[in-house]
Amino acid sequence: MSRTALVTGGSRxxxxxxxxxxxxxxxxxxxxxxxxEEAAQEVVRKIEATGQRGIALRADAADADAPGRAVALAAERLGQLDVLVNNAGVGVLGPIESLSVGDVDQVISVNVRAVFLASQxxxxxxxxxxxxxxxxxCMAQHVPGPGGTLYAMSKSALTGLTKALARELGARGITANLVHPGPIDTDMNPADGPYAEPQKAGTALGRFGRPEEVASLIAYLTSDEAAYVTGAELSVDGGHAA
Structure with a gap:
């Protein structure tokens, strides 16, 4: 049987x-x-074009029951679960005095609680x-300016979670790692967008990364070659934290 994976927030x-x-x-x-849903199904079609099985599951990470349910459905429909990629996340930026309790709850529930529950x-x-x-x-390692307190806090929490998971699961031969992307060219943060130039200037390479460059590192971490890599924080950030 081929390896199986669940990627949260995998529609774009x-x-x-x-x-x-x-x-x-x-x-x-x-x-x-x-x-x-159409975007999710398009990703499934691309997966199936490689000869592998693809499944799209609707799951709102802000719902406390959704992460565990998604893991269970993926394992059931694929027959097992070998890889979990906790990718789904939200970003709420702004001056700290402008952030509401609702903003805090949303960001923590998606960026921290859902990651813990899916990993569990x-x-x-x-x-x-x-x-x-x-x-x-990258904002968990270097915050370039004001407005990122809530988002940076939520992503920094994943460092402790990852290191603890590595210790807890290591005896079972399961690894846990954390990837920190820098500015990446997506529809949510386009490389030609209004806020792009300061982000480019904040990197050593002077450019945005491509989603495929993040994917290549994650593919390595799922491979047999990375069997001795666990509890690590690895950056794909163009030198943002340098």
């Missing part, structure tokens, strides 16, 4: 690129989405060789 941007790359590496892939559910199902990979942010 980095998530779609990650899902497709894992399929190209030989995995059957389930993705989750909240809105945009996946760990209960994974066999030796399993992989849990979470997508953080």
């Amino acid at each position: 941007g980095m998530g779609a690129a990650i899902a497709l790359r894992l399929a190209q590496e030989g995995a059957d892939v389930a993705i989750t989405y909240v809105r945009g 559910a996946a760990a209960a199902r994974m066999e030796r060789g399993g992989r849990i990979i979470s997508v953080g942010s």
Whole structure:
């Protein structure tokens, strides 16, 4: 049986690129989405064009029951679960005094609680060789200006979670790692958008990254070659944190 993977938030941007790359590496892939069913189904069609199975599951990460349910459905429909990529996330930026309790609850529920719950559910199902990979942010390592307190806090929490997962699951041969993307050219943050130039200037390479560049690192972390890599924070940020 081929390896299987669940990529949360896999209907567009980095998530779609990650899902497709894992399929190209030989995995059957389930993705989750909240809105945009047609976009999710298009990703499934691309996955299936590689010869692998693709599944789209509607799951709102802000719902406390959704992460565990998505993991269970993916494992049931694919027959097992070998890889979890916690990619779904939200960003609420603004001066700290402008942020509401609702903003805090939304960001923490999606960026932290959902990652924990999905990882918890996946760990209960994974066999030796399993992989849990979470997508953080370059802002967890270097915040270039004001307005990022809530988002940076939420992504920084994944460092502690990842290191603790690595210790807890290591004896079972399951690895846990964290990938910090820098500015990546997606529809949510386009490389030609109104806020692009300062982001480019904040990198050592002076450009945005491509979703496929993030996907390539995640593909490596799912591979046998990365079996000795766990508890690590790895950046794909063009030198944003340099």
